[in-house]
Amino acid sequence: MxxxxxxxxxxxxxxxxxxxxxxxxxxxxxxxxxxxxxxxxxxxxxxxxxxxxxxxxxxxxxxxxxxxxxxxxxxxxxxxxxxxxxxxxxxxxxxxxxxxxxxxxxxxxxxxxxxxxxxxxxxxxxxxxxxxxxxxxxxxxxxxxxxxxxxxxxxxxxxxxxxxxxxxxxxxxxxxxxxxxxxxxxxxxxxxxxxxxxxxxxxxxxxxxxxxxxxEPDTAVKEMEGKIFTKAISKQELPHYQDDFMVISTQLKSGKLHIRVFQETIPGDGFLPVSPNLEDVYFSNIAARIDVTTI
Structure with missing residues (x-):
C-alpha cells in the first residue's frame, strides 16, 4: 500500500x-x-x-x-x-x-x-x-x-x-x-x-x-560525514561559541560542557571531528527553529 x-x-x-x-x-x-x-x-x-x-x-x-x-x-x-x-x-x-x-x-x-x-x-x-x-x-x-x-x-x-x-x-x-x-x-x-x-x-x-x-536514516547520517565536530568548553563560554558556530547540541560531563557543531569546513580552534549520528541530523535541522542547546 x-x-x-x-x-x-x-x-x-x-x-x-x-x-x-x-x-x-x-x-x-x-x-x-x-x-x-x-x-x-x-x-x-x-x-x-x-x-x-x-x-x-x-x-x-x-x-x-x-x-x-x-x-x-x-x-x-x-x-x-x-x-x-x-x-x-x-x-x-x-x-x-x-x-x-x-x-x-x-x-x-x-x-x-x-x-x-x-x-x-x-x-x-x-x-x-x-x-x-x-x-x-x-x-x-x-x-x-x-x-x-x-x-x-x-x-x-x-x-x-x-x-x-x-x-x-x-x-x-x-x-x-x-x-x-x-x-x-x-x-x-x-x-x-x-x-x-x-x-x-x-x-x-x-x-x-x-x-x-x-x-532514509542511513543516507541522512552519511550526508553529515565530515561536518560534525566536538569540543569541551566551560559553560560560560557557550554564548561565544554560539555566536561563531552552529552549535547543535550540548552535553555536560564532569563539569565540562561538550558541544557538537555542524560545519561544512574544519573549524579549527581545538575542535575534533566525530562520526555523525541521527541525533546530529535531527538537531541540525531544527536548530534554526528552536533552541537546542539549553543546559
Missing part, C-alpha cells in the same frame, strides 16, 4: 498553524515522524486517523481518499494516540475481545486466539484478568498497542508509543512493530531519535508544522 499526503495544512481556531503545506509519501514498512513536542506530529496523526479536518490538501491511501471516506479508512486503521482512556472496571482480555467484535471478528475461537496472541506479544498475559483501572502507565500503553493491532490493519499509527516503557518493554515493542511493518504501513510518531534509528527505514523531521527533512 501507499499513503500519499499532499500540501496538507491545518490552523486551529486560536490561530496556531499546526500543519503548513505538509507533503509525504509512505510505503509499506516503518516510517518515523520525528520532531519536538508541539511540532505538529499529533495534528498530522489525528488528521490521517480521520479525527480532525484539514484546511487544505489531500491524503490518499492507495486510491482511497482519506479525508472523504472516513468510515472506510477506519476499517483499515489501527491507532494508538499519545493519550487514551480505558474502561477501569473491565479486564484487558474482555476489552480486547469486545474491540475485536466491533472490528467484525465474529468467531469466538478466532477472537480468543487473537487476544491470546496480542496479550503475549505486549507482555500482558499474566495480567489479562486484571481491571484496566489497576494498570500502571506502562501497562496501559502496552494495552493500547494491543488494541491498535486488532483487525489486521493496513495502516497503523502510533503516537509516542514508547513513553512509559522500560528498556525491556521497549525492545519487545520494537520487535513487534518490526514484524508488522513487513506488510503494513506503520507510522511511528516520536521525539525519541533512538526509536527512529532502531526501527525505521524512512523518516521525516517535522518542526513548527513543516517538514524539514525526509529520507
Amino acid at each position: 501507499k499513503l500519499v499526503i499532499n500540501s496538507l495544512s491545518k490552523t486551529y481556531a486560536n490561530g496556531v498553524r499546526a500543519l503548513n503545506n505538509v507533503s509525504l509519501t509512505l510505503n509499506n514498512g516503518m516510517f518515523g515522524l520525528l520532531g519536538p513536542n508541539g511540532a505538529g506530529k499529533s495534528s498530522l496523526m489525528r488528521t490521517i486517523a480521520t479525527l480532525q479536518e484539514a484546511d487544505q490538501g489531500s491524503i490518499f491511501l492507495d486510491d482511497l481518499d482519506v479525508l472523504k471516506n472516513k468510515t472506510q479508512v477506519r476499517q483499515l486503521l489501527g491507532y494508538l494516540p499519545q493519550e487514551f482512556g480505558v474502561y477501569p472496571k473491565i479486564s484487558a482480555e474482555r476489552m480486547l475481545d469486545h474491540i475485536a467484535q466491533l472490528k467484525g471478528i465474529a468467531s469466538t475461537g478466532e477472537r480468543k486466539d487473537l487476544v491470546d496472541y496480542l496479550l503475549e506479544n505486549v507482555n500482558l498475559t499474566k495480567d489479562r484478568k486484571k481491571h484496566l483501572g489497576t494498570y500502571s502507565g506502562g501497562m496501559k500503553q502496552r494495552f493500547g498497542i494491543a488494541q491498535a493491532l486488532i483487525g489486521n490493519p493496513k495502516l497503523i499509527i502510533v503516537d509516542e508509543p514508547t513513553a512509559g516503557l522500560d528498556p525491556a518493554e521497549r525492545n519487545r515493542f520494537y520487535n513487534l512493530l518490526s514484524q508488522l511493518g513487513e506488510n503494513t504501513i506503520v507510522i511511528l510518531s516520536t521525539h525519541i531519535v533512538e526509536d527512529v534509528s532502531t526501527l525505521c527505514s524512512n523518516f521525516a523531521i517535522i518542526c513548527q508544522g513543516e517538514v524539514l527533512y525526509a529520507g
Whole structure:
C-alpha cells in the first residue's frame, strides 16, 4: 500500500498553524515522524486517523481518499494516540475481545486466539484478568498497542508509543512493530531519535508544522560525514561559541560542557571531528527553529 499526503495544512481556531503545506509519501514498512513536542506530529496523526479536518490538501491511501471516506479508512486503521482512556472496571482480555467484535471478528475461537496472541506479544498475559483501572502507565500503553493491532490493519499509527516503557518493554515493542511493518504501513510518531534509528527505514523531521527533512536514516547520517565536530568548553563560554558556530547540541560531563557543531569546513580552534549520528541530523535541522542547546 501507499499513503500519499499532499500540501496538507491545518490552523486551529486560536490561530496556531499546526500543519503548513505538509507533503509525504509512505510505503509499506516503518516510517518515523520525528520532531519536538508541539511540532505538529499529533495534528498530522489525528488528521490521517480521520479525527480532525484539514484546511487544505489531500491524503490518499492507495486510491482511497482519506479525508472523504472516513468510515472506510477506519476499517483499515489501527491507532494508538499519545493519550487514551480505558474502561477501569473491565479486564484487558474482555476489552480486547469486545474491540475485536466491533472490528467484525465474529468467531469466538478466532477472537480468543487473537487476544491470546496480542496479550503475549505486549507482555500482558499474566495480567489479562486484571481491571484496566489497576494498570500502571506502562501497562496501559502496552494495552493500547494491543488494541491498535486488532483487525489486521493496513495502516497503523502510533503516537509516542514508547513513553512509559522500560528498556525491556521497549525492545519487545520494537520487535513487534518490526514484524508488522513487513506488510503494513506503520507510522511511528516520536521525539525519541533512538526509536527512529532502531526501527525505521524512512523518516521525516517535522518542526513548527513543516517538514524539514525526509529520507532514509542511513543516507541522512552519511550526508553529515565530515561536518560534525566536538569540543569541551566551560559553560560560560557557550554564548561565544554560539555566536561563531552552529552549535547543535550540548552535553555536560564532569563539569565540562561538550558541544557538537555542524560545519561544512574544519573549524579549527581545538575542535575534533566525530562520526555523525541521527541525533546530529535531527538537531541540525531544527536548530534554526528552536533552541537546542539549553543546559
